[in-house]
Amino acid sequence: MKELSELIFVEGLRYTDDHEWVTASGDTVKVGITDYAQDQMGDIVFVEGPEVGDELKKGDEFGTIESVKAVSELYLPISGEIVAVNEDLDDAPEAVNEDPYKNWLVEIKPSDPSELEGLLTLEAYKELLKG
Amino acid sequence: MAKNPGLTGLIIEEPLLWEKGGKGRSGMCIPDSDVPAATPVAALTGAGPDFPDLSEVDIVRHYTRLSQWNFGVDTGMYPLGSCTMKYNPKINEKFAATAELAAAHPMLADEYVQGNLQVIYELQSYLGTISGLPGVTLQPAAGAHGELTGMMIFAAYHKSRNSKRTKILIPDTAHGTNPASAALCGYKPVHLKSGANGILPIQAVIDAMDEETAGIMITNPNTLGLFETNIREIADIVHSKGGLVYGDGANMNAIMGVIDLGKSGVDIMHWNVHKTLSTPHGGGGPGAGPVCVTKELEKFLPVPRAIKVGDSYKMEYDCPDSIGKIHAFHGNFSVLMRAYSYIRTMGAENLKKASHLAVLNAVYIKEELRGTLKLAYDRPCMHEVVFSDEWLQEYKISTLDVAKRLIDHGYHPPTIYFPLVVHGAIMIEPTETECKEDIDQFIAAMKTVVAEAKTDPESLRQAPVNAKLRRLDETQAARRPCLCG
Numbered sequence: 001m002k003e004l005s006e007l008i009f010v011e012g013l014r015y016t017d018d019h020e021w022v023t024a025s026g027d028t029v030k031v032g033i034t035d036y037a038q039d040q041m042g043d044i045v046f047v048e049g050p051e052v053g054d055e056l057k058k059g060d061e062f063g064t065i066e067s068v069k070a071v072s073e074l075y076l077p078i079s080g081e082i083v084a085v086n087e088d089l090d091d092a093p094e095a096v097n098e099d100p101y102k103n104w105l106v107e108i109k110p111s112d113p114s115e116l117e118g119l120l121t122l123e124a125y126k127e128l129l130k131g
Numbered sequence: 132m133a134k135n136p137g138l139t140g141l142i143i144e145e146p147l148l149w150e151k152g153g154k155g156r157s158g159m160c161i162p163d164s165d166v167p168a169a170t171p172v173a174a175l176t177g178a179g180p181d182f183p184d185l186s187e188v189d190i191v192r193h194y195t196r197l198s199q200w201n202f203g204v205d206t207g208m209y210p211l212g213s214c215t216m217k218y219n220p221k222i223n224e225k226f227a228a229t230a231e232l233a234a235a236h237p238m239l240a241d242e243y244v245q246g247n248l249q250v251i252y253e254l255q256s257y258l259g260t261i262s263g264l265p266g267v268t269l270q271p272a273a274g275a276h277g278e279l280t281g282m283m284i285f286a287a288y289h290k291s292r293n294s295k296r297t298k299i300l301i302p303d304t305a306h307g308t309n310p311a312s313a314a315l316c317g318y319k320p321v322h323l324k325s326g327a328n329g330i331l332p333i334q335a336v337i338d339a340m341d342e343e344t345a346g347i348m349i350t351n352p353n354t355l356g357l358f359e360t361n362i363r364e365i366a367d368i369v370h371s372k373g374g375l376v377y378g379d380g381a382n383m384n385a386i387m388g389v390i391d392l393g394k395s396g397v398d399i400m401h402w403n404v405h406k407t408l409s410t411p412h413g414g415g416g417p418g419a420g421p422v423c424v425t426k427e428l429e430k431f432l433p434v435p436r437a438i439k440v441g442d443s444y445k446m447e448y449d450c451p452d453s454i455g456k457i458h459a460f461h462g463n464f465s466v467l468m469r470a471y472s473y474i475r476t477m478g479a480e481n482l483k484k485a486s487h488l489a490v491l492n493a494v495y496i497k498e499e500l501r502g503t504l505k506l507a508y509d510r511p512c513m514h515e516v517v518f519s520d521e522w523l524q525e526y527k528i529s530t531l532d533v534a535k536r537l538i539d540h541g542y543h544p545p546t547i548y549f550p551l552v553v554h555g556a557i558m559i560e561p562t563e564t565e566c567k568e569d570i571d572q573f574i575a576a577m578k579t580v581v582a583e584a585k586t587d588p589e590s591l592r593q594a595p596v597n598a599k600l601r602r603l604d605e606t607q608a609a610r611r612p613c614l615c616g
Contacts, residue, residue, distance in 0.1 A: 001529065040554075045609035068605045069531075069548040093610065
């Protein structure tokens with residue numbers, strides 16, 4: 001498993017305690033998992049997402065991600081409506097291991113865009129990983 | 132010390148049945164037909180199934196060779212934490228195979244199966260006595276089915292009080308099937324976080340428990356192998372809000388005859404007879420998950436239950452408040468017979484001693500390995516102990532590598548990466564059936580593997596090398612499974 005110094009981070013994204021990243025473009029946000037999360041989980045074999053149109057609240061479980069080690073729940077970092085689910089992952093879940101920042105999981109239309117400001121900055125996320 | 136048991140013997144490769152044999156080969160000779168041939172209706176005929184052509188010895192060798200690749204508790208120590216792979220005494224099999232009991236037809240009237248009913252009645256009574264919860268059903272077909280039965284009783288109880296409840300509290304150290312059992316009964320599971328010491332803090336229950344919550348499902352000892360020392364206080368809080376306490380009995384093997392669940396505040400519990408009472412692990416076969424409840428909840432238990440009227444036994448169906456039937460006939464009788472045999476052959480004192488030894492063996496491993504691997508929680512453990520791979524990270528060695536290398540040393544690996552609350556968990560449960568010499572040998576193997584991790588980490592990454600197959604590509608197997616014959 002990677003040391004802190006080996007992990008890939010991306011500037012300009014927001015992060016969560018659950019090792020997800022969030023980025024806004026226009027009036028929607030995309031959500032994925034961080035390099036730390038994919039590294040800890042190991043080889044990902046299945047991603048189960050929500051239905052497009054689901055209205056979910058911040059902290060709600062929106063799907064599961066299964067690796068050879070375990071099944072982990074995914075928690076929504078921001079309240080809103082699911083407007084897209086990355087269907088490419090159905091046939092190629094390994095894409096999340098290969099490039100976790102390019103291969104997003106869901107796209108949300110936030111019901112309260114100000115929630116984004118409450119998420120961790122890159123610096124705060126790095127602090128979290130240092131423990 | 133005895134020699135390392137991890138050696139290879141004459142292990143023979145074996146193809147699939149479809150890759151064996153030859154056209155026309157068969158296991159028997161069928162005499163020529165001596166009746167005139169008839170012309171069957173075309174709609175009823177077609178190409179036959181694709182059966183391989185094999186002789187009798189082809190098939191016998193095929194399955195014998197497969198069985199030689201197998202590893203079971205009859206082969207060696209199987210320290211799979213949370214699964215309790217303890218030895219199943221063969222006398223259980225002998226009693227369960229007794230023709231007078233095993234061949235009884237389930238539709239025979241009660242008067243013709245008094246022996247079977249006596250076993251059911253007495254087993255109900257023993258489980259009630261051991262658990263401290265006197266109302267007992269033997270009907271559920273597995274532990275998770277027992278949980279579902281318990282949740283149905285939660286629902287029936289609240290309905291009888293005109294109390295509408297929608298949620299249920301489940302700590303992150305509960306038995307993994309609990310949330311599903313609750314959800315199947317319409318309850319929304321509310322997760323509670325265990326504390327830094329691995330047990331459920333009283334405050335977490337105070338904060339979460341309200342009058343819309345049906346109760347709590349708590350596993351004690353929990354899946355970290357730790358005793359929930361706050362159980363009585365937690366039960367009082369749940370009861371004060373009108374809720375019930377479900378005590379998952381997955382780990383009863385650590386507390387038989389030691390803890391009275393009724394006195395600890397539990398209202399309903401189930402047994403995993405394959406863990407605690409030495410019946411075979413199902414593997415999809417029949418199981419049993421008896422449920423015990425307080426006197427107050429007894430009227431809700433499923434039907435039928437065995438009762439004694441004078442000197443004879445009968446199955447009682449007349450219970451108007453019952454949740455109804457959850458299984459056909461008498462439950463999975465052959466499995467119950469093995470649990471009955473275990474209890475009768477052990478006796479009260481030895482059941483208690485089995486729990487004592489299960490805990491002692493785990494504590495012994497914990498103390499012997501405390502300098503070797505990092506303890507997830509350094510506090511007294513019960514029947515299993517959880518380590519982590521934290522001390523091996525600097526050598527780029529993970530729990531998976533340790534597990535694979537143990538195979539080379541002749542041991543089935545412990546449970547890994549579970550429970551999820553421990554990062555890189557290695558959960559070891561020796562059970563009471565291993566003797567000190569065997570446990571010492573296992574400890575020595577663990578120490579050797581950890582020493583190798585530091586001096587020759589590649590030997591762990593390459594492991595297993597002594598096994599029939601090397602490390603399998605679990606990722607490809609999960610991503611692109613090949614399920615054809």
